[in-house]
Amino acid sequence: MATLQYIILANLFLSAFWGLYALLLKKETFFQLNRVYLLASLLLSFLLPLIHTSWLEQFTVTEQIKYSVIAKPINVFAYQQGDSSHFTFFQLASWIYVSGIVVFALHLLIRLLAIKKIIFNSDNHSSYSFFKRIYLNENHSSTHLIYEHESIHAEQWHSADILLMEIVIIFNWFNPIVYLFRRELKNVHEFIADEGALKLSGSKKEYAMLLFSQTFETPINNLVNPFFNQKLLKQRIMMIQKNKSQKSALLKYLLSLPLFVLMLILSSATVNNTTSNKTNNLSETVIPPQQKDTRIFTEVEQAPEFQGGIDKFYKFLGQNIKYPAVAKEKKVEGKVFVSFIVEKDGSLSNIKVLKEPGSGCGNEALRVMKLSPKWKPGVQNGHKVRVQYTLPITFALKA
Numbered sequence: 001m002a003t004l005q006y007i008i009l010a011n012l013f014l015s016a017f018w019g020l021y022a023l024l025l026k027k028e029t030f031f032q033l034n035r036v037y038l039l040a041s042l043l044l045s046f047l048l049p050l051i052h053t054s055w056l057e058q059f060t061v062t063e064q065i066k067y068s069v070i071a072k073p074i075n076v077f078a079y080q081q082g083d084s085s086h087f088t089f090f091q092l093a094s095w096i097y098v099s100g101i102v103v104f105a106l107h108l109l110i111r112l113l114a115i116k117k118i119i120f121n122s123d124n125h126s127s128y129s130f131f132k133r134i135y136l137n138e139n140h141s142s143t144h145l146i147y148e149h150e151s152i153h154a155e156q157w158h159s160a161d162i163l164l165m166e167i168v169i170i171f172n173w174f175n176p177i178v179y180l181f182r183r184e185l186k187n188v189h190e191f192i193a194d195e196g197a198l199k200l201s202g203s204k205k206e207y208a209m210l211l212f213s214q215t216f217e218t219p220i221n222n223l224v225n226p227f228f229n230q231k232l233l234k235q236r237i238m239m240i241q242k243n244k245s246q247k248s249a250l251l252k253y254l255l256s257l258p259l260f261v262l263m264l265i266l267s268s269a270t271v272n273n274t275t276s277n278k279t280n281n282l283s284e285t286v287i288p289p290q291q292k293d294t295r296i297f298t299e300v301e302q303a304p305e306f307q308g309g310i311d312k313f314y315k316f317l318g319q320n321i322k323y324p325a326v327a328k329e330k331k332v333e334g335k336v337f338v339s340f341i342v343e344k345d346g347s348l349s350n351i352k353v354l355k356e357p358g359s360g361c362g363n364e365a366l367r368v369m370k371l372s373p374k375w376k377p378g379v380q381n382g383h384k385v386r387v388q389y390t391l392p393i394t395f396a397l398k399a
Contacts, residue, residue, distance in 0.1 A: 009049040017041035149197040302379035304342035324360030332359040346374035
């Protein structure tokens with residue numbers, strides 16, 4: 001489930017970065033800065049979920065997020081009989097996700113092979129660039145402007161940006177935000193190249209007419225950088241005519257800093273690298289053989305596991321937990337957060353309720369967890385260790 005959590009966080013961060021860009025930065029004429037922002041957003045979205053800052057974990061807001069949002073809940077309904085349909089759905093979703101990755105990867109491969117054919121096609125009537133390769137159709141007017149435009153694409157490695165974006169789409173094909181990122185990144189590439197070519201032209205009107213004259217030329221492949229692109233015509237002409245943004249607008253980009261910190265807090269809330277006795281770098285601490293190791297880990301190389309796997313654990317809960325009659329009568333719903341330690345022998349100790357909605361929900365969760373058979377203990381550096389868990393159990397009434 002760590003992989004699922006990573007995918008969810010990465011796409012959540014990606015959506016947040018896009019929201020800031022779409023609301024405040026998209027209309028600015030700082031094209032190079034916008035390119036940096038978009039690329040940095042892509043990289044940070046998939047890097048930040050791997051970063052867990054210990055000093056942020058101590059904040060109250062981090063703990064609240066950890067217990068209320070991040071931890072995977074177990075749902076208990078009034079009529080629940082403990083079936084395993086949840087996992088059947090999860091397995092189906094996993095199969096669909098992997099199938100999507102395969103389909104999009106094959107699609108990218110086909111387009112890359114198509115580019116090879118385009119490069120060796122002498123009958124090609126389009127002007128384009130792909131990495132360092134530039135092709136110009138001599139029949140076009142103003143070839144010097146087109147060459148300047150395409151050379152900027154080539155010199156700034158815009159094709160590498162697009163290829164990176166395509167790889168991101170392969171693994172996040174289900175998120176509509178990634179397609180908005182791709183479209184905007186291509187737009188920014190064109191704005192950058194147009195800005196450079198305009199310095200050579202000196203006439204915005206002449207350059208706009210050059211774009212308009214080839215409006216209906218068909219793009220040859222969406223992985224290359226064609227000079228003429230009907231879909232981007234309106235945006236490119238608008239940006240050509242638009243006045244440069246004021247330098248004060250640069251302050252808008254600073255708003256990404258609090259967003260970055262918020263993402264760090266959310267990422268740090270997903271895992272706690274400290275122990276109950278506040279010992280740091282536990283995996284590197286050497287304990288003498290004669291001294292009993294009583295450290296409590298919250299993250300280990302091999303996590304504890306219920307005997308028979310997670311399916312058996314959910315089945316155990318479903319067979320034993322009952323919706324409290326008082327809670328049912330008062331229509332009480334909510335989450336119960338149960339904390340416990342999986343000992344070296346697999347037994348559960350220090351079972352306690354951290355938070356509950358009341359009316360017996362906490363006591364019921366506590367009762368069932370005390371019935372749990374032994375688990376497979378956690379392992380760190382080849383040794384069995386004590387591991388602490390926090391488990392949210394959701395009690396919900398259904399008609």
